[in-house]
Amino acid sequence: MARKNDTPQKAAMRELMSGYLKQNNVKIKDGTDVNAIMRDMMSVILEGALDEEMNEELGYSKYDYRNKETDNSRNGHSQKTMHTSYGDMEIDIPRDRKGEYEPQVVKKYQNTVTQDMEEKILSMYAKGMTTHDIESHMRELYDIDISDSTISRITDKILPIVKEWQERPLEEIYAVVFLDAVHFHVRSEGRIVKQAVYIAIGIDMSGRKDVLGMYVGQNESAKFWLS
Structure with a gap:
């Protein structure tokens, strides 16, 4: 489902990740349209990783209140502009009510997606990526010590998005x-x-x-x- 502040292009990218890219009626006219696709693909991966970071911070996933053992909770999202080689993109940063969550894959004052990060994210979408490959890429995206269990949970969050995109049906012509x-x-x-x-x-x-x-x-x- 599209988020409130999604652009039409980004909303279509979320549908693509669910196997419905063909519902996007925007035509590719030039390199600008291709750059928009690259930005949206990167934002989906980064937002997925950030959402799983929040799950780790709170100790329970969204709507899984039975396992909630904290008086802290989610408090929507804030938007952040990130500069990439494909142009600026907006990503949603999850918030908690106590303000204790500190994003790691995209740090608080970071406003640039490095070329190395871009390469790793695009590689995740490339044909033939295995679970181990994606886990290795996610580990390299974090420049801090992070537990194996956390990386595994983030990989588990990202893997279905990537796999569904790789295996979606295409048109015959x-x-x-x-x-x-x-x-x-x-x-x-x-x-x-x-x-x-x-x-x-x-x-x-x-x-x-x-x-x-x-x-x-x-x-x-x-x-x-x-x-």
Whole structure:
């Protein structure tokens, strides 16, 4: 369900994560539309991690009042603007009534999503990511010591979103398909290497857009696109 302050594009992204991206009637016209998709995908992952952080802080998940052992409780969300290489995005930060919750994946005064964080989030959506891969990415997103159980719970929160997106049904025919790649410099085995996240976006016969797939490769090449 869309949140109160969601933009139409971000509300459509939430539907995509539930397998209903085809209901989004916004056409891909240029790179600006692609950037909007990237921002919304990042915001969904970050908000999922923040919601699970709040569960950890309070000791019970939303609506699970039977396991509530604290006099603290959730108090809605506040919005925060984050700067990314794809433009500014709004994310919802959960609040508690006592003001004791301190976000960790997006810290209190942090207003920039680093390129390394962007690469890890987009990799989660790429085809073939395993539970271990996603858990490793989530661990690297936190630059503080955090327990294995907390990472596992956050991974469990994120994994269904990623898996549902990876396994959702596609249309049989697309009128137009856009192919592009986003390049990142990442640290691998002590070296900085360049990797590409390949993106395929289709417009179906009704004019609706659909992200067909995302694939991680070493670099952009005709051979990789052909495969």
